[in-house]
Amino acid sequence: MTASIVPILPETIALAAEILSEGGLVAMPTETVYGLAADAANPEAVARLYEAKGRPRFNPLIAHVSSWEMAQREAGFPPLARTCAEAFWPGPMTLVLPARAEGRVCDLARAGLETLAVRWPGHRAAAALIEAFGRPLVAPSANRSGHVSPTRAEHVAEDLGERISLILDGGPCVVGMESTILGFQDGEPVLLRPGGLATETISAKLGRSVRAYAGQSGINAPGQMKSHYAPRARLRLNAAAPEDGEGFLAFGPLVPGDLSLSTSGDLVEAAANLFGMLRSLDTRFERIAVSPIPFTGLGEAINDRLERAAYREAG
Known part of the structure; x- marks a missing residue:
């Protein structure tokens, strides 16, 4: 059965939250790209998400939150990370932070790492769904892994329509580019993935340069695979x-x-x-x-x- 594409209404948000609470998968719009949402605390739901996307399980997921309180329950915020979050959240920035031991995001979603990628999206529908659900959602791009990311509901249906339960249609994504991912090494900001927030904008706000990640320790944030976002052509x-x-x-x-x-x-x-x-x-x-x-x-x-x-x- 192909997933229904439904408008953003209080009743469809409630339906989506119910599906998620039962371990199902829902596509939701964000300002960056459409995300495939699952309960970040439910390893079985996260495993279904990996299977639906065909995503390698060593590739960590971003936990999406809808408030400061929710974010701080999941991750620790060094001073510079807090400055970034206060300046650019809600919005197209993801921060890679120390995961709290008492946090609810499961180990599978973090790909076994001691860090957690966290974002507070700026799209009203995404925020409403997370708020209705009441805890973080993982939400990588709602497409088959490695394919071109979806910026419209129909793009999601083309890739995943028969693999998920529901698609919330919020129209075309305004940013159309995945979030910028920022980490911190020795107290300094490190660009792990360029994205919808320009690096120059971050540097200007922080009053210091953001250096590119040069580590050789493998994948430590989403979107770092060499082959990704690829069309057939x-x-x-x-x-x-x-x-x-x-x-x-x-x-x-x-x-x-x-x-x-x-x-x-x-x-x-x-x-x-x-x-x-x-x-x-x-x-x-x-x-x-x-x-x-x-x-x-x-x-x-x-x-x-x-x-x-x-x-x-x-x-």
Whole structure:
């Protein structure tokens, strides 16, 4: 049976919370991308989520909360992490923090790590569902693992419609890019994954630079796999123009028959359009060429997603 797509109403939020309390899976909108929600405290529900997505179990999940109190019950907040949270929550920022021993997020959701990735989403429907449920929800992108992330309810239905119970339709995602993930080493902020909040914005607020993570200890936060966000088609990056048989994803003036992330060169608009346009071209072409994207602002996150989408294992 294919999951129903339903509007955001008090009765559908209540239905979604009931499904979650029974260990089911529900897709919910956030400002970043649509998330596949499950009870973060229920190992069986989390296992179903991993199975539905085909997600490797060594890849940790983000716990989504709806209040300061809920966040502080699950994780410890060093001073700089608290500053970040006070400045950017609710919003597209995830913080990787020491997990509290008394926290409710299960070990499977944390992939056995002693840290916990936590986010307070800014979307009213996500906040309402977490509030109605009463405890944290894990909610990775609501798509098959490694595929292009969903920014509309119909994207979720295409990937997971027969694997989940309900899809809450909140319209297109405003940010359209997964959250920025920030960790802390020796008291300093470390970028674990660029995302919907520009690194420059974080640095300006903190009054210090945010350095890139250079550790070699494997995956310690979501979204760090080399191959991720990938369409079926092969991607060719930094292309000035398409070759014969290629679809073209432009950045700037639109070429007839192709798509442009932003005809005006607006990186915020480009981030919001990225996954939807990749999905659209993926249905029509076996190869996609992509214009160069500046590395400033949200361009850092856009390039990160494109590089992972283009990655293919040797051989």
